[in-house]
Amino acid sequence: MARDDHGVTPQSEDFSAWYNELVAKAQLADRGPAKGTMVIRPYGYRLWELLQHELDRRIKDTGHENAYFPLLIPESYLRREAAHVEGFSPELAVVTHAGGKELEEPLIVRPTSETVIGEMMSKWISSHRDLPLLLNQWANVVRWELRPRMFLRTTEFLWQEGHTAHAGAGDAMRETMLALGLYTEVARDVAAMPVVPGEKTAGERFAGAERTFTVEGMMRDGKALQSGTSHYMGTNFAKAFDIQYTSDTGRLEPCHTTSWGMSTRMVGGVIMTHGDDKGLVLPPMLAPHQVVIVPIGRGEQAEQTLAAARELAARLKAAGVRAHVDDRSQLSPGFRFNDWELRGVPVRLELGPRDLASGTALMSRRLGDEGKQPIPLASLPGDMPGILADFQAFLLRRATEFRDTHTRVADGWEAFAGAVASGWALALHCGDPACEAEIKTRTAATPRCVPLDGPPASGPCVLCGAPAAYGKRVIFGRAY
Amino acid sequence: MARDDHGVTPQSEDFSAWYNELVAKAQLADRGPAKGTMVIRPYGYRLWELLQHELDRRIKDTGHENAYFPLLIPESYLRREAAHVEGFSPELAVVTHAGGKELEEPLIVRPTSETVIGEMMSKWISSHRDLPLLLNQWANVVRWELRPRMFLRTTEFLWQEGHTAHAGAGDAMRETMLALGLYTEVARDVAAMPVVPGEKTAGERFAGAERTFTVEGMMRDGKALQSGTSHYMGTNFAKAFDIQYTSDTGRLEPCHTTSWGMSTRMVGGVIMTHGDDKGLVLPPMLAPHQVVIVPIGRGEQAEQTLAAARELAARLKAAGVRAHVDDRSQLSPGFRFNDWELRGVPVRLELGPRDLASGTALMSRRLGDEGKQPIPLASLPGDMPGILADFQAFLLRRATEFRDTHTRVADGWEAFAGAVASGWALALHCGDPACEAEIKTRTAATPRCVPLDGPPASGPCVLCGAPAAYGKRVIFGRAY
Ligand SMILES: [Zn+2]
């Protein structure tokens, strides 16, 4: 298939190739030198910053405070909670030498900060008055990846990790669900990803957690992306790290803790939820450039349209719109149009001599049936916030429809296998890990979550016929 | 000396003890488990976030884009620039094992990102149209510290590192000075630190740089704190990493690069520039709480003043003021007052039953001669931004006066030795590194910088009598 310099392999032909080529050609990220690492280029990093800003605001508004804990953790810390060390051991990067010497105790490059935060919480908490302790950290973490995929599975990634301590199970569970709610909201209202919040089955729980919750998004190949997780740790970490408080009756009690994280993986989620054969499609709330203005013309006319484009960009910026002028006059208009389509800019404005003469710009949205429309220059700054909000809402509707048409209630094995081949199955399951494993072997599908708002359902397990375990249907799908 | 639970060793008695105790008692930071590492607690981290926000905005406004480069760098990268590897080798932390195996090539935990960014720049730059390339990264870096001091010298610290590539020396030098200007501005206008911008002498240059510039702040013990640096690398890194471009005449040329950084060390600078025997004094622009309201009273009156305090806080927040209500009714008013003095809150408002009856709050500033003043509750939200701006300006004036009264023009050795014992000396120097070393041996003072705006001066070197080298006086001082 012939493709110009901008083109990427069509999504329908090879989703994986499409993704990899797009990440590189849209200048979101490049490979780093060490195995599985990633360089996040300015276009990709700005997208992450915009997401981060929206999430950080919500984390602060709900009473959490940001702090920063060390990157390097003594190896012995990880050993204190048995399930935790077992879950992470194969993925650890280990510092054995520093300051020109071999260290007495190796240091682990944090794969997550539960252990060091647990140690500090035990110092900071003594009375029930110190609770709840609501902390969050923005940080890089390292988990050695044998099969890296940019943004989805990288040896180093960026994330926030919330860590909280509470006086009782009830408070800690409310916190766990609050964090899950923040993730659901940010995914939906910022990334236009209609994720499904639910609980993980036992086999998919976080190492050391009593309950793990997730928000699962559907990508355009029908696979699921775990887009954020929230864990109720019970008193496991509190007991391993002596996180205790004196209650108002004077008794020493272990705290109940939670942890929850969302990462740069979300950038991959945005790419795969909205992108198409032409490239990225960015939700306006996360688009580094919400509007690109392409001035057109030669010679003197080029100068006039460029000046008008700059003036228009300044007026759009004053109206709170992230506008960018593509002044690369050495490139043809067609080349530049394709380039911004590939990079997923929501709205393009063409500004040629004729447009200028009629006091309009020719507007095209990245997706939708509207085609090119002339819009008066005078009204553009006033209209644009609404146009962008409409586009944002359109993307969420489109992704929701896609998710719903690719999710099927599946009773019986054939219906199930068919559903998970192209999307998600809503199925009854016995809850037996061995049965889960057999399903995975046969179809590559795993239980993504028991959705929070699923209606009650009972009956035989879709594979083994034993009675269903969760009182409702489970979402199964292939996953990243 | 008797001190209550809040007290810290007086600054005048033992500056170093004062600093260490204050960092801990004001809950800015705690020691981390690995040698020289630091846990930045919410109060300290918020201060850093506020500084970061102000600096990031200026970095973006001057055309730089944020990106993110990997934490782990192949050892061979560091060896490519000879001065660079020599400068950093003793401080490196080395990952030798990952994913359960010994690595073929060890990975260095970045001490700075010149090398990996150099490698990527060589991929991204081909034509003069790709220049200038203006990148910035917010990141953690690790440099093994044998004598750690919280915020000032820690094994891991947080910073931004700007890295830019240009077509010529002139552009790169303009960039180097632009970054230095941003640091001067942020220190002065945000941290109320009247830093002096200047150039480092050859012996104090960054490993691999052709010219190194610095902003130096004076702490209240008369010592200097290097608060930000900006380096012109010439073509050293460009040649080591093949960062080349094709000029408009078709010739292949090496780029000229720069790098510049400001770090969490600035938090230490704020502590030591403004703090006093009672504790921290925070510039309003960086204070996590700009105003603390302390409701006073017992029983029913306590409920009334607490309700009024919350209402006042809401009105202050609506006016853009970071206001906090201290509702710890189990603690005495005096204890709470001392606590917020220790933690450096710029403005305290007491709200007792009598204040409430008269429709006022009793205002105290953290420093200054105004004492306690009743202010009408109705006008507080309108007045507070101005009150805070005045306090911010007062701190800058106070620090400038302190710096100027502790800086002396020193001709002759005795005047010099006296000046650097309690502050800075403005002295003529021959520029010979051996003479610099002898001065350091005798007085512990080093050349902090050749100030940019120093008037022309010539004459004999203050120590050896050889002719002065820089055409102006050099600032000497003891340093952190
Ligand atoms: Zn079954």
Ligand SMILES: [Zn+2]
């Ligand atoms: Zn000399």
